[in-house]
Amino acid sequence: MYKKGTVAGEKILDEVITAIKNGDIRPGDRIVAKEIADRLGISLIPVREFLFRLTGQDILTERYREGFYLTALNVAMLHSFYREHARVIDASLELWRPGVRATRVPRDLWGQFAMIAEQTRCAGLIGIQRYLAGRLLPARLHEMERPVLRNLSGALARACRAGDIAAMSDECARFHQWCLHETSRIHHKMSML
DSSP, X not given: OOOHHHHHHHHHHHHHHHHHHTTSSOTTOEEOHHHHHXXXXXXXXXXXXXXXXXXXXXXXXXXXXXXXXXXXXXXXXXXXXXXXXXXXXXXXXHTSOTTOOOSSOOSSHHHHHHHHHHTTTOHHHHHHHHHHHHHTHHHHHHHTTSHHHHHHHHHHHHHHHXXXXXXXXXXXXXXXXXXXXXXXHHHHHHHHO
């Protein structure tokens, strides 16, 4: 069944994510709802409604009579989000059924993390993983600059296809350990955009 809000929401989310990836919006920058509505050729109302939803997820901040801003992240917040993401993925892997092999594995690490959480069919884990992935989006753009993480994506994909829970756990732990160790550097790169 066609749901107006869902299609508009996906377009709006794609617009915001693209702007973040292109460096057009950085943490602390204002997001102008009217510009998004004009670019997408849709009414301002669904754009504002969707941006309000993102404020509820702490991805955006609304300032009275000013508009919406991409929530700024400090080093401590980044560190905390990576640590919590590690816990969510660990919990998801504990629920992975032995012998189950993933047939369609996304190429990118964050797609792989989403797949790991989704295979649990646990709404709580899936929701938390999505929230953390959204909050970490500005940082995620700087992670893949590192060859070690690009290689890790391939290793995690192979482990998922093989259904090797121990190898999946090891690769996820390597990723999170690297991110926790490099949080200050990632934050610095984010602020340099």
